[in-house]
Each structure stands twice: as structure tokens, then as C-alpha cells.
Amino acid sequence: MPDLALFPVPQPLDQTQLSALNAQYVATTVSLGVDATDGIMTVHANSAANCIQRTLKVLLTQKGSVPANSSYGTSLIALSKYGYNPDTINEDIILILLDAETQCKKQDISAGLGVTAQLGSIELLELVLLDTGNLKLSVGIKTAAGITGSFNVQV
Numbered sequence: 001m002p003d004l005a006l007f008p009v010p011q012p013l014d015q016t017q018l019s020a021l022n023a024q025y026v027a028t029t030v031s032l033g034v035d036a037t038d039g040i041m042t043v044h045a046n047s048a049a050n051c052i053q054r055t056l057k058v059l060l061t062q063k064g065s066v067p068a069n070s071s072y073g074t075s076l077i078a079l080s081k082y083g084y085n086p087d088t089i090n091e092d093i094i095l096i097l098l099d100a101e102t103q104c105k106k107q108d109i110s111a112g113l114g115v116t117a118q119l120g121s122i123e124l125l126e127l128v129l130l131d132t133g134n135l136k137l138s139v140g141i142k143t144a145a146g147i148t149g150s151f152n153v154q155v
Contacts, residue, residue: 005041006030006053026154046114048147054107055119055141056151058100074100080135080155090127093137097122108144118144125150 008027018024033041043050061073074096084092101122108118119141126138136154 005033005043007033023154046117048116048141048143048145048149050113051104051108051117051119051143052141052149052151055100055104055122055139056153058103059096059139060153060155072103076155084135086129089129089135090124093124093127093135097124097139115144116147120144120146130154 007030008025009029009031010025010027013021013026018026035041043053058072059074059076062077063073063075064070066072076093076096079092079096101119104119104122121142123140123142124137125140126136128136130136134154136152138150138152140148140150142148
């Protein structure tokens with residue numbers, strides 16, 4: 001079954017601000033997209049884009065915030081919101097990614113997705129502590145079919 005396509009909504013920042021953040025754009029919200037016929041856009045169920053989008057949803061959903069499934073999500077947002085230990089931040093992020101990977105793989109199996117959309121692995125490509133309250137993560141995704149992709153997220 002296709003999933004709704006989510007698109008980041010860029011904040012209106014000038015090039016100087018973006019350069020200072022080393023970013024192409026900054027977004028704190030997402031929006032649904034529409035096609036040329038005003039139909040809501042979806043991501044095909046058996047695509048690598050669907051795998052990446054589902055992984056991002058799990059990572060950015062705060063664990064315990066979904067009443068019907070209290071184990072869904074991760075503590076990534078809570079880590080940013082309530083603070084982290086600089087001595088263990090790498091290990092903490094790796095554990096969060098492993099938790100997300102386990103959840104995604106279980107969902108993929110129960111949904112019966114094809115190997116193109118099934119998560120194979122999640123990899124931490126880069127972790128940057130921007131300041132005491134902001135982390136920048138670069139996360140690599142590999143599907144079970146070996147298709148790779150990546151995304152950056154700042155929390």
C-alpha cells in the first residue's frame with residue numbers, strides 16, 4: 001500500500017544564514033504534496049523512497065507518543081529536548097538507530113514489502129554537535145535489495 005509523500009517546508013532564510021548552518025535549506029515542518037491533477041502524492045509501497053521515509057518517521061516520532069503502539073518511535077527527540085551526555089552521545093545515537101532499524105524491519109516483514117522497500121541497514125554517517133542543544137545527523141539507509149540513500153536531520 002502506498003504511503004503519503006511528505007515534503008519538508010523550507011523556512012525563509014537568506015543565503016548567509018544557510019551558509020552559517022552549512023545547509024541548503026532549513027525545515028521544521030512537513031507538508032503533503034499534490035500532483036498536476038491536484039491529487040495527493042504518494043510514495044510507491046515497494047520503493048526505496050518509501051523505506052527512507054518510513055525510517056525517518058520512526059526516528060522522529062517520540063517513543064510513547066502513539067497511544068495505539070507505545071513502543072513505536074525513538075528517543076532521538078527526547079535526547080535533544082532533555083539533553084545528552086557528551087561522553088556517550090555516539091553510543092546513545094547508535095542505540096537509537098539500532099532501535100529504529102529493529103522496528104522498521106519488523107514492520108517491513110509484517111507488511112510483506114518487497115526487498116526494494118525493506119530496510120537492510122541503517123548507518124550513522126556523521127554526527128555533529130552544533131551546540132549544547134543541537135545535533136546534526138547524517139544517516140545512511142540501505143534497502144534489502146542493496147539500494148542506498150541518505151538523509152540529514154538536525155534536532
